[in-house]
Amino acid sequence: MSGAWSWVLAGGEQIWSPGFFRLLGLVPNAAKADYDLLLSLVHPEDRHRLPSLGEVRQGHVPPETTVRVIRPNGTVRVLSLMMEARFSGEGRPVAINGSALDVTDREQLSLMRKEERRRRGALYLTEHIAAFSVGLDLRHEFPFEMAQVHGLPHEEICLNPYAMIVPEERQAFRDAALTQIERQEFFQGTAHERLANGELWHFKIITVPVRDPDGIYLGRCGLKCPVQSPIPASLALGEALDQAVTGHHLRAARALLDWSMMDLARASGMSHSTVRRLEEDSEHRGSRSRLQAVAALRRAGIRFIPMDDGTLAVAKG
Structure with a gap:
């Protein structure tokens, strides 16, 4: 939702578009367009981001700012406001034009991402556990806190994650990981890494290919945790692991359940031909x-377990 407003300084006329009224939670034209009204609806902590009445009259307005607005019904929206002052040939301000855009969803998403980054960073600082992604260019997106823990530049470990592994294990681990990445297959391995404080830790590293619904390879998601720690739940890794389940895994799972292909079809809501x-x-x-097939098998008690040799085991119970 968007809106616009203007203020002719010489005559004092202020005009708000119907969209601007609605952004503020007001019925169009039911209230008088007035800059003081706008200021009164802005969250008290954000009012300093808008120019005062005197500043507006002098043409001193910021080109863009973001504020929270508390509507009359109590709901809060985040607005991106753009302002422009118009001047006479003599340099006197004659009018202010403005526009507004509701960016509440964008701001909430940004806050959620910031909180998730903070949470992941704290998890590595305290437990040395991290979820990460690997792009098509093989760049690893690690939390910044991982660089702090290992005493290495953040950019270096993102470009070369194997730099954290002790030298005597580095090449073998790298070769094994790159082989599976090139094959676009699931990988799991363990390696010893030296921390900045001198401690030697044994880590388990898992990376799994991620594909879109059309099967196009998008990169990988990964999980790193100490060997002695239980593998934490990760939604992204979980779906990627499900994508790694192949035909022989499905057949093994059916055998453990004593299911036919038709049984799996009924449990997953698919046709017999799709299961085949x-x-x-x-x-x-x-x-x-x-x-869908994997979800149905999980509901029936099947587990798909990543093994240290990079394979997926099928278990029941």
């Missing part, structure tokens, strides 16, 4: 059908 294609690996890895 999944078990023949003729469906691409990112298909929603694969995720």
Whole structure:
């Protein structure tokens, strides 16, 4: 939602568009357009971001600012306000034009991302556990706190994560990881890493390919945690692991449950032919059908467990 407003300084006329009234939670034209009214609706902690009445009359307005508005019904919205002063040939301010855009959802998403980054950073500082992503260019997106813990530049470990591994294990781990990345397959390995305080820690590192619903490879998501720690739940890693389930995993799971293909079809809400294609690996890895089948098997008590040799084990119970 957006809106616009203007103020002709010489005559004092102020005009708000219907959209601007609605942004403020007001019925269009039911209230008089007035800059003081706008200021009164802005959150008290944000009012300093808007120019005062005197500053506006002198043409001193910021080109853009973001403020919270408390509507008459009590709801809070975040508005991005843009302002421009117009001047006469003699340099006197004659009018102010403004526009507004509701950016509440964008700001809330930004806050959620910041909180998630803070939480992940704190988790590595305290537990040395981190979820991360790997781009198509093989750049690893690690929390900044990982660089602090290991005493290495953040940019360096993002470009070369193997720099954290002790030299005697580094090359073998790197070769194994890159082989699976090139194959676009699941990888799991362990390695010893030296921390900045001199301690030697044994880590488990898992990376899993991520594909879109059309099966296009998007990169990888990963998880790093001390070997002695239980692997924490990760929604992103969980779905990526489900994508790593292949036809022989499905057949093994059915055997543990004593299910036929038709049983799996009924449990997952799919056709018999779709289950057959999944078990023949003729469906691409990112298909929603694969995720439906895996979800049905999990509900029935099947677990898919990543093993240290980089394979997925199938278990019941």
